[in-house]
Amino acid sequence: MSEEELVRQVVSEFCEKEIEGSWLKIEREGLDRQLISKLSQTGFLGAIVPPELGGAGMSEKQYMVVLEVLAEHSPSVSFYVFLQNSLVASPLMSSSGNEELLKEIASGEIRGTMIHDGFRMAKKNSISINGGLKGDAKLVPLPDAEVKLVSLNGLYLVRGGTVKRTYRVLGFKGIAFGDIEFNGEKAVMISDEKAESVFLKASGPVAAMAIGMARRSINMAIEYSKQREAFGKKLFEFQPISFYLLSLKEQLEAYESYVYGAADKLRAKALALDLARRAARVSLQVHGGYGYLEDSGVERFYRDSMALSLISGLRLNEMIEASRGILGPGSATV
Amino acid sequence: MSFELPEQYEEHRKRAREFALKNFTEELSLKYDETEGYPDEIRRAVFEGGFVSFEDPWKTLISMEEFCRVDPGLGLSAIAAAFGSELLLLYGTEEQRKKYLEPTLRGERISALAVTEPVAGSDVAGIASTLSKTDGGFLLNGHKMFITNGSVASHYYVLARSSPPPSFEKRHHGMSVVIVERGWEGLKAFKLKGKLGMRATDTAELVFENIKVPQENLVGEEGKGFYYIMTFFNISRAYVAAQAVGIAQGFLDVLGEALKGKANVGEWEQFVLAEAATKVEAARQLTYRAASLIFQFRPDPALTSMAKYYSAEVANEVAEAAMLAVGEDAIKGAVEKLYRDAKITEIWEGTSEIEKLVIYRQLMKRLSGQ
Numbered sequence: 001m002s003e004e005e006l007v008r009q010v011v012s013e014f015c016e017k018e019i020e021g022s023w024l025k026i027e028r029e030g031l032d033r034q035l036i037s038k039l040s041q042t043g044f045l046g047a048i049v050p051p052e053l054g055g056a057g058m059s060e061k062q063y064m065v066v067l068e069v070l071a072e073h074s075p076s077v078s079f080y081v082f083l084q085n086s087l088v089a090s091p092l093m094s095s096s097g098n099e100e101l102l103k104e105i106a107s108g109e110i111r112g113t114m115i116h117d118g119f120r121m122a123k124k125n126s127i128s129i130n131g132g133l134k135g136d137a138k139l140v141p142l143p144d145a146e147v148k149l150v151s152l153n154g155l156y157l158v159r160g161g162t163v164k165r166t167y168r169v170l171g172f173k174g175i176a177f178g179d180i181e182f183n184g185e186k187a188v189m190i191s192d193e194k195a196e197s198v199f200l201k202a203s204g205p206v207a208a209m210a211i212g213m214a215r216r217s218i219n220m221a222i223e224y225s226k227q228r229e230a231f232g233k234k235l236f237e238f239q240p241i242s243f244y245l246l247s248l249k250e251q252l253e254a255y256e257s258y259v260y261g262a263a264d265k266l267r268a269k270a271l272a273l274d275l276a277r278r279a280a281r282v283s284l285q286v287h288g289g290y291g292y293l294e295d296s297g298v299e300r301f302y303r304d305s306m307a308l309s310l311i312s313g314l315r316l317n318e319m320i321e322a323s324r325g326i327l328g329p330g331s332a333t334v
Numbered sequence: 335m336s337f338e339l340p341e342q343y344e345e346h347r348k349r350a351r352e353f354a355l356k357n358f359t360e361e362l363s364l365k366y367d368e369t370e371g372y373p374d375e376i377r378r379a380v381f382e383g384g385f386v387s388f389e390d391p392w393k394t395l396i397s398m399e400e401f402c403r404v405d406p407g408l409g410l411s412a413i414a415a416a417f418g419s420e421l422l423l424l425y426g427t428e429e430q431r432k433k434y435l436e437p438t439l440r441g442e443r444i445s446a447l448a449v450t451e452p453v454a455g456s457d458v459a460g461i462a463s464t465l466s467k468t469d470g471g472f473l474l475n476g477h478k479m480f481i482t483n484g485s486v487a488s489h490y491y492v493l494a495r496s497s498p499p500p501s502f503e504k505r506h507h508g509m510s511v512v513i514v515e516r517g518w519e520g521l522k523a524f525k526l527k528g529k530l531g532m533r534a535t536d537t538a539e540l541v542f543e544n545i546k547v548p549q550e551n552l553v554g555e556e557g558k559g560f561y562y563i564m565t566f567f568n569i570s571r572a573y574v575a576a577q578a579v580g581i582a583q584g585f586l587d588v589l590g591e592a593l594k595g596k597a598n599v600g601e602w603e604q605f606v607l608a609e610a611a612t613k614v615e616a617a618r619q620l621t622y623r624a625a626s627l628i629f630q631f632r633p634d635p636a637l638t639s640m641a642k643y644y645s646a647e648v649a650n651e652v653a654e655a656a657m658l659a660v661g662e663d664a665i666k667g668a669v670e671k672l673y674r675d676a677k678i679t680e681i682w683e684g685t686s687e688i689e690k691l692v693i694y695r696q697l698m699k700r701l702s703g704q
Contacts, residue, residue, distance in 0.1 A: 139662060139663070139665065139666060167666065169665040169666045169670065170664075170665045170666070170670035170673065170674070171665065177665075177666070229453070229457075229460075230454075230455070230456050230457040230460065231457045231460070232460075232502060238687075240687060240690075241687070277654065281650070281677070284530075284677060284681075285680060285681065285685065285686070285687075288455050288456070288681055288685065289450070289455060289479065289480040289681060289682070292529055292530050292531075292677070292678065292681065293526065293528050293529060293530075294528030294529070294530075295528060299530040302530065302677065303530070303674065306654075306657055306673065307665050309657075309658060310657065310658070310660075310661055310662050310664055310665050311662060311665065314661050314662075315658050315661070316600070316602065316603065316659075319602070332600075332602075334600065334601050
């Protein structure tokens, strides 16, 4: 058994025990301290953090497997782990002096989040540094996180900020989003990296989450199509339904190897997200009215796959970036 | 030959748009989406404003489109308050129309159509609810699912089996439609919560236990219920197509606004808008053509199904394109709500798969000269 397969087995067992029976509670009430503690004990919370700092020191592939399997069972939990690892721990690891902080994040003692305005089309956050951090930030996941990385002309480490309000958004209902006001909080620059670059590096992990969501959507649809009858036949006996599912399953297998094997994870991310959205739409269609209800566990993948597509980067910029990688620097300029 | 709507309907469109923008405020929209309550005050205002008319169905169709463009949940809740009542217009007695239809159209009652069951959605002929003969009428037993207006309706048009089917192939024989009132003994309604979208619409599960239905509440002829329901769907699908066109137009508005706010719009985004606008216009024309035949009492079921299937697909395609173009800001507020509302148009009142089967069968009938 390869190391990735071993990780897959461990995460699957964890999910069966800790998440499968309580995903709806997580959606409605959020991740509780107990679950966060278990995510830390298993090493998922500090998956990419070095072992000497209390993390699991996983390779990128192993970490991707963790996210993929978690996303199959609860995209909210997967996104939480992604946030702590890819958006907080990873930038902290690229600069020195953050060892204590990384230990606290891997242990779940403190939570981190990232604030950026890079993906906004029209509205921009109005944060600026002028004698400390000042301004408002919107649509921040985990707004009450103790540590915030704020992307301005570089990444700044900030503690505090006043949470003005919290709300749920389209996807990842288990995670609160919110608005924060900063009134001169101390901001320490940790690197000249910006959010776009952090997200670009996280393309593989995002793709893995998308693959997990796609797999669950497809599997649920297949399972339901073998149970539900219409016109005296099981749904999977109907050619169109069978062929939709076949096509998705084929794409899933092809994309899965591409996601884990591709050198350019950006394209893999775009393809995997596209598949996750389509798989969720077909799964909802196969489930009919039942899939439309929250407790079916089907509709969340429809919301979460789109939410992940929107949160993880601006598609147009990424298409331009990918085009230039393949066609050369002059492509997609007009 | 003109493809334009007469001036009076363009005026009606303007009124409907103004009404929706004024009454479907973001605050109200988010409130009903969150609480999943039924917006009765909106329904009353819609009926008082003359936005639902059986005498002039173009008005209802255009109201549906314009309301769904702004808020499908609120818009549909209001217009669907007379849901299923076309059955009385087509097959009801004078007494039934007076007692149930007229007050519904005055906004005094709410109706619901109870067809779908836990084991029978697309397969209408597979329903298991029964109507057994008693003195002076029937006893109704059964279980209905996903019934729009189920927990707020004053009366229901219920499809149930009144005699056993002659064979599996002829399961659609032996069904009847009866009117059941809300307060009658043996009726229980359980509101379904936690829907993906259209959360301002009321959806319920209904249980019928030995409900006594008087003979005068039988709609039309006994045993013809399946045909009545199919005829009704051939009308109502045009309204679902209009819902989808409205939602698609709503997303086109979102897309246009997002691009208007950008300093530089690249050619790719120009294409995204152009493609979306073309599809929305094509869906609208198809819907209007199907509706025009229905409203002239010569419906074309193939065309109606094409309109419903295509418009629903366009609504979902344009929704996805607009969401991706707007980006992260689309995860909260009116835009994400519209995205959740769009999906049901591919499912209810005949899934897209059922529509394709109808289209195929109708086309083959024509080819074989039937």
